[in-house]
Amino acid sequence: MQVDLAPRIDRLLVPDPIVAWRGWSLTGRSDGSKLRIGAVTGRKDTWPPLRATRATCKRGRSHPAPHLGCRCGLYATHNTELLRRTKTPAVIGTIAMWGRVIEHENGYRAQLAYPQRLRLVCSLCFWQWGEHSGRPEAVAVMPRGRLLPFCAGHLAAARRYGLRWSHAISAASVQDLLQTVYAVDVLPT
Numbered sequence: 001m002q003v004d005l006a007p008r009i010d011r012l013l014v015p016d017p018i019v020a021w022r023g024w025s026l027t028g029r030s031d032g033s034k035l036r037i038g039a040v041t042g043r044k045d046t047w048p049p050l051r052a053t054r055a056t057c058k059r060g061r062s063h064p065a066p067h068l069g070c071r072c073g074l075y076a077t078h079n080t081e082l083l084r085r086t087k088t089p090a091v092i093g094t095i096a097m098w099g100r101v102i103e104h105e106n107g108y109r110a111q112l113a114y115p116q117r118l119r120l121v122c123s124l125c126f127w128q129w130g131e132h133s134g135r136p137e138a139v140a141v142m143p144r145g146r147l148l149p150f151c152a153g154h155l156a157a158a159r160r161y162g163l164r165w166s167h168a169i170s171a172a173s174v175q176d177l178l179q180t181v182y183a184v185d186v187l188p189t
Contacts, residue, residue: 017096020076023089073109119187
């Protein structure tokens with residue numbers, strides 16, 4: 001009798017959460033309230049506060065997400081170096097992933113996830129120096145509710161080069177509110 005030792009990855013249910021890294025965009029009102037984190041690229045769905053985000057197949061297929069034969073699922077990486085390649089993350093952090101989880105070369109795709117720790121980042125500093133870059137001092141309020149954290153130097157450079165925003169608010173107050181909204185700890189530097 002021959003036994004198939006190959007794992008059934010598409011049906012692998014993870015009993016304990018897997019912790020991985022993720023980056024998000026940040027949206028909210030002009031006063032910094034109604035904060036929501038969302039995908040950096042692709043669809044602009046936001047992650048709801050105080051409940052798990054559930055993956056769905058954005059291609060309209062009827063299979064459960066994530067599926068081995070599709071690209072659907074909630075993505076996260078093994079380390080922050082891969083996050084440095086993303087398009088202007090405003091927030092980085094760790095997430096807990098559970099349910100059906102598929103591991104791939106750069107990280108995971110999961111059925112369910114929720115943030116564990118979050119931190120605002122100046123995306124330019126993060127791109128240049130990684131997760132240990134300095135903390136943002138201000139958050140620029142952009143059109144359509146987009147919020148962009150900047151360190152003092154990059155905020156001045158953005159102003160010099162014509163980036164338009166309505167006003168800036170304190171990054172410390174946005175960080176505190178973000179932790180409160182999602183009931184998570186701050187990601188240490």
